Amino acid sequence: MADTTSETDLKQTPLHARHASLGARLVPFAGYQMPVQYEGILAEHTWTRGNAGLFDVSHMGQAFLAGPDHATTAAALEKLVPGDIAGLKPGRIRYTLLLNDAGGILDDLMVTRSADPSDDGRLYLVVNAANKDADYAVIRAALPPDISLAVAEDRALIAIQGPKAAEVMARHCEKCGDLSFMAASSAEFDGIDCHIGRSGYTGEDGFEISVAADRAVAVWDALVAEDEVKPVGLGARDSLRLEASLCLHGHDIDAGTTPVAADLLFAISKRRREEGGFPGAQKILAEMESGPAEKRVGLSLEGRAPAREGAEIMHDGKTVGRVTSGGFAPTVGAPIAMGYVAADLAATGTELDLMVRGRALKAKVVDMPFVPQRYYRKPK
Structure with a gap:
């Protein structure tokens, strides 16, 4: 979870003093001093699955892309991502991918269209902490003169x-009760102006x-004062998102990974598949037609020992892939992992070996997510 940034160079979120007062173990992460745990990763993970976990994610990048109208702003962003931003309805959130010309994933991000008609030329972006400066540079370099990108340095998340x-x-x-999954609105929290979206990174219902x-x-x-709420650190955030089979950029996806290999086809909207016009479209659409060389899969391990990122995946004595995320899954009660294997070995039930400290651990390909996702959708 940590990085190698010098302690003297680390930034602090607006909630840093609260983490320290709560006794959090603080570690360097994405250039920030962040809480990895408070009372323990297992306890915080379990509490979130049964109650409500509170996360400081202020290290994430928040920015506003603004133009004269929604169509213009959406068209500018669609030159960089495969999502249907033009068709995004007011007050809705879309998960999408910032791509390079080879179809690789520079980052994954959330895009929200304002629910306010007077603010309809503006899109709210949330990008990953470790990539935000690079993301902003890529976006700015592609913008026409009538579109601007404003980084929201003065906001917490x-x-x-x-x-x-x-x-x-x-x-x-x-x-908040009016919001369904992937919906957002400006709102007041105890009289404080906020922007609130119903989404998250745990597989549970929740809000950002x-x-x-x-x-x-x-x-x-x-x-924190609510009985149902406890603060949760980055450690449990990682184990929760792994159980929900959610990718972490720089690990499960990166600039060398296509959305097809990553099993993120839902992020390529139907209209964009038909029209193309996004970076790497030719390669991505060809992979959709003929299949990728490798695919991201879920893995269930026998026994109790986990396989961590970097572990080799073997089949019949040959290396056929590598683990990108792995650990013990508290809700499942067993070790799990995600990784990439040759496409012909990606079928559910395929038996594989994961090499951990020179020992082969038995595993098999399983369906994802490992734990059912419980996002809230309004009854029709």
Whole structure:
């Protein structure tokens, strides 16, 4: 979870003092000093699955892409991503991918169209912390003169995740109950102006709250005070997203990985498949037609020993892939992993060996996600 940034160069989020006062173990991550755990990864993971976990994700990049109208702004972004941004409805969020000319994934990101008609030329972007400066440079380099990118350095981002998140949020934000999964709105949290989206990175129902940095502590304190809520660090965030089979950029996806190999075809909208016009479209569409050389798969291991990132995946004594994320899954009660294998070995039930410290661990390909995703969708 840590990086090699010098302690003196590390940034702090607006909630840093709260993490320290709660006794968090702080580590370098993506250039920030971040809490990896408070009372322990297992306890925090289990609490989030049954109650509501509170995460400081203010290290993520927040920015606004703005133009004269939605069509113009969307067209500019569609030159860089394969998602249907033009067709994104007001107040909706879309997961998409920032691609290079070879079809590789420079980053994955969330794009929100404002629900306010007076603000309809603006898109709200959330990008990964480790990539944000590079992402902003790629986006700016591709923008026409009538589109601007404004980085929101003065905002914090807080996530509350878990089956009790909605009932907790309802006590502080009247609008939250109206939001379905992947919907967002400007809203007041205890009278504090926020931008709130119903999404997250755990597979659970939950919300992400973007708020001015100087009001972040008030929001955090109000949520921590709720009986159903406990703060959760990066360690459990990682084990939760692994159980939900969600990719981590720089590990499960990177600039050398195509969306087809990564099993992220849902991020390529139907219209974009038909029209193309995004970076690497020729290669990606060809892979969709003929199949990729390798595919991301879920792996279930026998026994209790986990296989970590970098472990070789073997079949009949030959290396056929590598693990990109792995660990013990508390909800599953067993070790799990994700990795890439040759496409002809990606079928569910295929038996493989994972090499851990010179020992072959028995594993098989299983369907993902490992734990059912519990996102909230309004009844029709």
